[in-house]
Amino acid sequence: MxxxxxxxxxxxxxxxxxxxxxxxxxxxxxxxxxxxxxxxxxxxxxxxxxxxxxxxxxxxxxxxxxxxxxxxxxxxxGFAHQKDAFIIGAGHLGLALAKYDNFSSYGLNIIALFDNDPYKVDMHINNKQIFHITKLPNLVHRLNVDIAILTVPKNQAQKVADFLVASDIKYIWNFTPAVLRVPDNIKVWNENLIASFLQFACKDIE
Amino acid sequence: MxxxxxxxxxxxxxxxxxxxxxxxxxxxxxxxxxxxxxxxxxxxxxxxxxxxxxxxxxxxxxxxxxxxxxxxxxxxxGFAHQKDAFIIGAGHLGLALAKYDNFSSYGLNIIALFDNDPYKVDMHINNKQIFHITKLPNLVHRLNVDIAILTVPKNQAQKVADFLVASDIKYIWNFTPAVLRVPDNIKVWNENLIASFLQFACKDIE
Known part of the structure; x- marks a missing residue:
């Protein structure tokens, strides 16, 4: 782009x-x-x-x-440059993003989801498998994926981010409201839903 | 603001x-x-x-x-100005937003959810009730809510938006990828997730 x-x-x-x-x-x-x-x-x-x-x-x-x-x-x-990503956290938001077909037409391929809930592991959503989070380091390397979309609860966000970094994830699209601490070589993109609401609501609504 | x-x-x-x-x-x-x-x-x-x-x-x-x-x-x-909103669509995204506690601390109160699925109606999520979509016009007026957060599937988005407008909703925070047709007096704020991804991915990832 x-x-x-x-x-x-x-x-x-x-x-x-x-x-x-x-x-x-x-x-x-x-x-x-x-x-x-x-x-x-x-x-x-x-x-x-x-x-x-x-x-x-x-x-x-x-x-x-x-x-x-x-x-x-x-x-x-730059839609032509396809990029692969994992979703970390198979809660409502993670599942919603996995089902969001629109992403792939813009060059973003969700390859798989990860969660720590044994009841969710091995389920499929929109043809994407949910793996146990412990499988992440192996799959990062095998599938050469370095983008993670983080959708875990706020109180687990930092712990999981540390694990992503240790697993060689390089880019984190952070949907949690937590402000993550990461090393300098890791890029974090904060998806700040509340900031867009404030812009919308406070400019337009008296 | x-x-x-x-x-x-x-x-x-x-x-x-x-x-x-x-x-x-x-x-x-x-x-x-x-x-x-x-x-x-x-x-x-x-x-x-x-x-x-x-x-x-x-x-x-x-x-x-x-x-x-x-x-x-x-x-x-402008956090002090509390604003009330309904979530339209109790799918994964709607439920994720209803559970997103962070909103209320920024002045956005999710009052209730609406869906057309009879199995979801009367369920509660994060203390918010799911109503059948036909109850919307009545509750818009009774509770004086004019903001709708739209999280229905893309192929239903326009039909539902028409119903929101007919029900006197004035502001639509649109999480669907559909580009809505609405009268001039209705404000639509498109939550364009793919645009933020493109900015993130294409500027930072070679």
Whole structure:
């Protein structure tokens, strides 16, 4: 992905992409920037500005070619680079993410889940097996996976993060509200749901 | 919340807040900006700059007063304004959010859940009742709730969103990957998990 593209633009590009996929399903070949803008409740000029960041996007008088635009967005956001990840914690959130089919179309492959509950081990969810957490170090190396999506309860988060690091996980997408302590060479991405709520709620709701 | 505070700053302020809560639990009264910065793997100057946005934050030679700093963050982010919300869809994601205790400490009260599955109706999760979706219009008015957190499957998202609008819901926090069509007076906040992954994965992982 082009590093100059900000988080807000990335977010809008993925929404445009969803709309383009709908158009393709419906067999529609052309789309205009006002059509996209009105679906998202944003300004037409914003959509055109974002498209200006995509390389060589052609536009004819009546609009953009839907398939070409979709391809350009995929190339710009780097969907083509497939990445494998494990989900750590097969609770409600872990299972929800494992069932979230949308991830794979954006290049994120959930390979398996891990939990410490013996009743969950060997179950399958969305064709992905749940393994006992003790199998993690072995599978990290055998399957060459270095991304973990952490969905355990807050009070277990640090202990499990330490185990992930010891198992050679390099990237942690942290869905827990805990602020993890990790060595400098480990990257943590905090999925801060409450921060997005605060932005939403406090700006828009009086 | 101060509208001049960006999404990234909001996100960092909530992380600082989590660290401050830990310090209070541990009975520690003072904290320095390098201590916070090192926990989050960010630059000390960034932390000080963010604190500069809070009004009247005092700092003595050895650091900040933990309780005072926590209060200032809460005031700035508007935690004090409690907001009530319903979760629509009692699947894994809806249940995960209902169990996410952290929300209430940030002013978001999940009042109840709604689903169309008769087997789930009248169950309780984290002391919150699951109602049949047909009860929604009545409870929106009786309990004066206008925020819905949408966690239904993608292929039902639009139909359910139409029902939310007809039931007088004004704000939809959309966790589905669907791009919803709603009237202009309804605010939709798309929780775009895949966009955050793309930012994380494509910037940091070669």
């Amino acid at each position: 082009d590093n100059k593209i900000s988080g807000k633009v990335t977010s809008r590009l993925t929404l445009y992409h969803s709309i383009l996929c709908e158009y393709i399903e419906d067999g529609i070949e052309l789309i205009s920037s006002p059509q996209i803008a009105s679906r998202l409740g944003i300004d037409d000029s914003q959509v055109r500005k974002d498209f200006g960041l995509l390389k060589n996007v052609g536009r004819c008088r009546v609009g953009y070619n839907v398939k070409e635009l979709k391809d350009k967005i995929e190339k710009t956001l | 101060d509208n001049k505070i960006s999404g990234k700053v909001t996100s960092r302020l909530t992380l600082y807040h989590s660290i401050l809560c830990e310090y209070i639990e541990d009975g520690i009264e003072l904290i320095s900006s390098p201590q916070i910065a090192s926990r989050l793997g960010i630059d000390d100057s960034q932390v000080r700059k963010d604190f500069g946005l809070l009004k009247n934050v005092g700092r003595c030679r050895v650091g900040y007063n933990v309780k005072e700093l926590k209060d200032k963050i809460e005031k700035t982010l």
